[in-house]
Amino acid sequence: MNTFGRLFSCTTFGESHGPALGVVVDGCPPGIPLTEDLIQPYMERRRPGRDSTMSPRAEPDHVEILSGVFEGRTTGMPIAILIPSVAQRSGDYDSLRSVFRPGHADYTYHLKYGHRDHRGGGRSSGRETAARVAAGAVAFQCLFNQGISIRSRILEIHGNSNPDQFEEEILVAKERGDSVGGIIELFAEGCPTGLGDPVFGKLDAAIAGAMMGIGSIKGVEIGEGFAAARMSGSEHNDPMQKSGFATNHAGGILGGISNGDPIVIRCAVKPTPSISLPQQTINSEGEEVEISIRGRHDPCIVPRVLVVAECMLALVLIDAVLMQKRFTGF
Numbered sequence: 026m027n028t029f030g031r032l033f034s035c036t037t038f039g040e041s042h043g044p045a046l047g048v049v050v051d052g053c054p055p056g057i058p059l060t061e062d063l064i065q066p067y068m069e070r071r072r073p074g075r076d077s078t079m080s081p082r083a084e085p086d087h088v089e090i091l092s093g094v095f096e097g098r099t100t101g102m103p104i105a106i107l108i109p110s111v112a113q114r115s116g117d118y119d120s121l122r123s124v125f126r127p128g129h130a131d132y133t134y135h136l137k138y139g140h141r142d143h144r145g146g147g148r149s150s151g152r153e154t155a156a157r158v159a160a161g162a163v164a165f166q167c168l169f170n171q172g173i174s175i176r177s178r179i180l181e182i183h184g185n186s187n188p189d190q191f192e193e194e195i196l197v198a199k200e201r202g203d204s205v206g207g208i209i210e211l212f213a214e215g216c217p218t219g220l221g222d223p224v225f226g227k228l229d230a231a232i233a234g235a236m237m238g239i240g241s242i243k244g245v246e247i248g249e250g251f252a253a254a255r256m257s258g259s260e261h262n263d264p265m266q267k268s269g270f271a272t273n274h275a276g277g278i279l280g281g282i283s284n285g286d287p288i289v290i291r292c293a294v295k296p297t298p299s300i301s302l303p304q305q306t307i308n309s310e311g312e313e314v315e316i317s318i319r320g321r322h323d324p325c326i327v328p329r330v331l332v333v334a335e336c337m338l339a340l341v342l343i344d345a346v347l348m349q350k351r352f353t354g355f
């Protein structure tokens with residue numbers, strides 16, 4: 026499944042070590058300002074090779090808009106965006122052709138497809154998210170029109186919630202040949218009431234699906250999330266006043282529909298699977314072997330995944346906005 030969204034949909038293509046990645050965005054309304062320069066700042070926040078806390082693979086991730094835009098504005102036609110790759114260095118993966126990296130998708134891709142691109146994990150690579158970010162940048166352009174904004178922050182790295190120590194946590198793990206994960210938080214502000222389809226298509230379900238669709242995200246909570254399970258109703262219910270809700274334990278969604286308060290989401294990001302410490306694994310012959318992974322890996326995915334999560338949220342929200350406009354405009 027490469028396509029995401031209903032009215033505002035995107036299909037990504039490309040593998041980590043292929044010549045390029047890209048996305049086709051369909052359903053974007055006409056007249057929205059869109060240029061490469063408007064997309065590039067989002068790409069810059071995600072691309073690898075920027076500092077010592079991330080993979081040193083130096084990809085410029087310059088986008089090229091191929092269609093759907095004329096004189097700086099969308100035309101309502103499919104928008105194709107190309108992101109050439111220039112720093113593959115696929116030789117790093119020669120020894121991993123038939124050995125499965127614990128924690129990565131190598132083993133399950135092998136079982137499902139048999140024939141797979143082992144270089145960088147092919148399509149299971151976090152590099153695929155470059156295409157999602159390009160699509161998300163288009164969604165952001167549409168959301169600005171609606172007065173909706175999204176921001177995110179890191180809450181924890183490796184269980185440490187002191188922002189002054191985030192970088193150190195990552196660099197210490199890297200020095201050990203290990204990796205660490207963490208927790209991120211997202212806020213969507215300015216959302217109107219009424220976004221989301223009740224029951225199966227709940228807005229919370231769409232958001233959780235979008236977040237879980239990002240490699241390495243293993244938990245999602247909305248509002249109080251897991252903490253709600255330990256609260257009483259009188260603590261958790263948000264008192265209602267003429268001016269609005271007194272608190273926001275709901276995280277901006279009730280019954281699968283946005284209630285006008287900020288939407289608050291937290292995601293758990295697992296530690297990067299590819300580490301250089303020796304690990305036990307098997308090869309495609311089923312033999313037990315030891316693996317020590319070299320190459321250019323993120324010692325922590327958290328800092329780079331922030332903008333990816335923001336973009337996935339933007340894609341969910343613009344789709345919900347368009348669905349709601351179709352519903353109320355009938």
Ligand SMILES: Cc1cc2nc3c(=O)[nH]c(=O)nc-3n(C[C@H](O)[C@H](O)[C@H](O)COP(=O)(O)O)c2cc1C
Nearest residue numbers: 129130149150151240241242297298299322323329
């Ligand atoms: C932005 C981003 C960067 C990533 N960087 C790496 C990496 O350098 N090395 C690695 O082994 N996994 C990396 N991953 C994680 C793998 O892509 C992911 O663990 C793998 O696809 C398996 O999916 P799962 O963790 O959801 O089970 C990255 C993921 C993202 C979203």
Ligand SMILES: C=C(O[C@@H]1CC(C(=O)O)=C[C@@H](OP(=O)(O)O)[C@H]1O)C(=O)O
Nearest residue numbers: 041073080082145146150151152320321
């Ligand atoms: C290249 C990117 O991230 C990559 C995500 C990734 C993985 O296994 O997910 C592994 C590394 O790439 P490779 O080993 O194939 O050179 C990261 O650098 C990117 O995000 O643009």
